Amino acid sequence: xxxxxxxxxxxxxxxxxxxxxxxxxxxxxxxxxxxxxxxxxxxxxxxxxxxxxxxxxxxxxxxxxxxxxxxxxxxxxxxxxxxxxxxxxxxxxxxxxxxxxxxxxxxxxxxxxxxxxxxxxxxxxxxxxxxxxxxxxxxxxxxxxxxxxxxxxxxxxxxxxxxxxxxxxxxxxxxxxxxxxxxxxxxxxxxxxxxxxxxxxxxxxxxxxxxxxxxxxxxxxxxxxxxxxxxxxxxxxxxxxxxxxxxxxxxxx
Ligand code: TMP
Numbered sequence: 001x002x003x004x005x006x007x008x009x010x011x012x013x014x015x016x017x018x019x020x021x022x023x024x025x026x027x028x029x030x031x032x033x034x035x036x037x038x039x040x041x042x043x044x045x046x047x048x049x050x051x052x053x054x055x056x057x058x059x060x061x062x063x064x065x066x067x068x069x070x071x072x073x074x075x076x077x078x079x080x081x082x083x084x085x086x087x088x089x090x091x092x093x094x095x096x097x098x099x100x101x102x103x104x105x106x107x108x109x110x111x112x113x114x115x116x117x118x119x120x121x122x123x124x125x126x127x128x129x130x131x132x133x134x135x136x137x138x139x140x141x142x143x144x145x146x147x148x149x150x151x152x153x154x155x156x157x158x159x160x161x162x163x164x165x166x167x168x169x170x171x172x173x174x175x176x177x178x179x180x181x182x183x184x185x186x187x188x189x190x191x192x193x194x195x196x197x198x199x200x201x202x203x204x205x206x207x208x209x210x211x212x213x214x215x216x217x218x219x220x221x222x223x224x225x226x227x228x229x230x231x232x233x234x235x236x237x238x239x240x241x242x243x244x245x246x247x248x249x250x251x252x253x
Pocket of ligand 1 (some may be wrong): 131
């Protein structure tokens with residue numbers, strides 16, 4: 001039984017899953033993306049948008065179709081990055097400056113890109129990432145009010161120019177998402193921010209989607225979970241033909 005993303009991404013493993021070298025070679029040959037033979041897909045959205053569970057579902061579907069998948073999250077998925085995550089999300093760190101916050105997110109990103117994402121793409125794998133640089137634009141740019149030009153430069157440095165082939169922004173109203181995110185656990189440092197902050201973050205994601213409609217697709221999550229999955233499949237069909245049956249089902253929904 002292959003390891004599933006939800007376990008790996010949370011535990012600090014590299015999120016590796018799927019089949020071995022033969023499948024890797026097949027994936028490389030079939031990839032439609034621009035990232036070194038692999039395919040790089042990111043999931044974005046505000047608090048409680050459900051991206052983690054939809055990403056876990058997609059991981060399963062792709063693995064069942066024979067793809068080799070690396071599923072990771074930001075910040076996290078590597079020992080160094082899980083340590084950075086603890087610092088960033090600890091609600092006791094009230095004195096953290098917006099610039100320190102920005103640089104810590106970028107530091108974790110640089111490590112993940114170098115240690116996990118680039119090697120996986122080079123091996124022809126599908127990389128699914130729970131948040132990437134669009135979160136920095138939305139949270140530290142729109143949310144904190146840091147200069148988005150500086151953020152774009154830092155994103156470029158941290159990623160070395162790596163861009164997702166496709167980004168799905170899972171859109172959820174704040175009044176639904178925030179309570180969902182904080183239902184079982186104490187709110188973390190970001191979740192604790194006021195409603196105005198989360199509204200600016202939401203605006204940021206909408207602006208990002210509007211600015212790059214080819215790469216970034218907005219997914220309405222207000223319906224049933226199944227309807228959201230069908231929308232996701234439809235938005236990825238050109239890159240992942242194995243999602244055809246899901247995407248076709250979407251058309252009859
Ligand atoms: P998560 O709870 O969705 O895993 O994300 C962790 C938190 O970090 C979430 O509140 C969003 C925030 N975040 C940023 O503020 N900037 C970033 O660049 C990233 C990747 C996440």
